Amino acid sequence: MFTGRPYPDKERHSGRDMRYGYLIDMDGVIYRGSEAIPGAADFVGYLQQEGIPYLFLTNNSACTPLDVVVKLRKLGIETSVEHVYTSALATAEFVHQQKPQGTAYVIGEGGLLTALHEVGYAISREGPDYVIVGEGRVLTFEMMEIAHRLMAAGAGLISTNADTWCPTDAGPRPGCGAIVAMLEAATGRKAYHVGKPNPFMMRAARKRIGLSTDEVIMIGDTMETDIRGATDLGFRSILVLSGSTSLDSLRSYPYRPTLVVNSVAELIPEVAACRF
Numbered sequence: 001m002f003t004g005r006p007y008p009d010k011e012r013h014s015g016r017d018m019r020y021g022y023l024i025d026m027d028g029v030i031y032r033g034s035e036a037i038p039g040a041a042d043f044v045g046y047l048q049q050e051g052i053p054y055l056f057l058t059n060n061s062a063c064t065p066l067d068v069v070v071k072l073r074k075l076g077i078e079t080s081v082e083h084v085y086t087s088a089l090a091t092a093e094f095v096h097q098q099k100p101q102g103t104a105y106v107i108g109e110g111g112l113l114t115a116l117h118e119v120g121y122a123i124s125r126e127g128p129d130y131v132i133v134g135e136g137r138v139l140t141f142e143m144m145e146i147a148h149r150l151m152a153a154g155a156g157l158i159s160t161n162a163d164t165w166c167p168t169d170a171g172p173r174p175g176c177g178a179i180v181a182m183l184e185a186a187t188g189r190k191a192y193h194v195g196k197p198n199p200f201m202m203r204a205a206r207k208r209i210g211l212s213t214d215e216v217i218m219i220g221d222t223m224e225t226d227i228r229g230a231t232d233l234g235f236r237s238i239l240v241l242s243g244s245t246s247l248d249s250l251r252s253y254p255y256r257p258t259l260v261v262n263s264v265a266e267l268i269p270e271v272a273a274c275r276f
């Protein structure tokens, strides 16, 4: 099911060797809920065996990179924290650049709190610089009241991602974007969403993997985040149909992935054939 080639023509780059590296979304690509997608472990194992650069890229800010590594291990996928980049890390990097040593009131879970602490942010409800909303299930109405009042007193609104819902084993649940929408409606102010498809996170991921724009290929299951983010940055992209997108729905988007496959199980021959 090819819509194009995800690899640039060699002739155009005859001056030097091209390397390719992969930014890999996780939910819908590597696993669905608590189940690994068939072939995912083999695909990641192949990248490791061949020394091909890769970085897991997720908009879920609830987990630390170590939490993600442990979850993947339970699914039979061995990796390490350097290969995980979450929207929590990107958000911490963003606020650290904008206002070093700042303060934030946080509606979110351990992954976000840890990332903020690691860049020197303090968590405070006394006139913080930002209200930061992440993914998770810790929300109470009292927290929304506090966030609203802190914003009214001048705090900026930042979210780890704009996803309005999240898939779970039991079905969908409201996501970070939905919580943020409530604060936006209440205050009349708009949030800054750091996660995919924001170029801030996509560019930070490219820097982490240490490759140039032409050498990065994004693999994802969601048009609005993975494929849109890759398109905005000029990365090639591979859409997998093992997650949230159906082939029929592709027509309704003004942007396209470079390649469409049923799942990562189909990708080893493709990567092997085009590696050099």
Ligand SMILES: [Mg+2]
Pocket (backbone or CB within 6 Å): 025, 026, 027, 028, 029, 220, 221, 222, 243
């Ligand atoms: Mg996904």
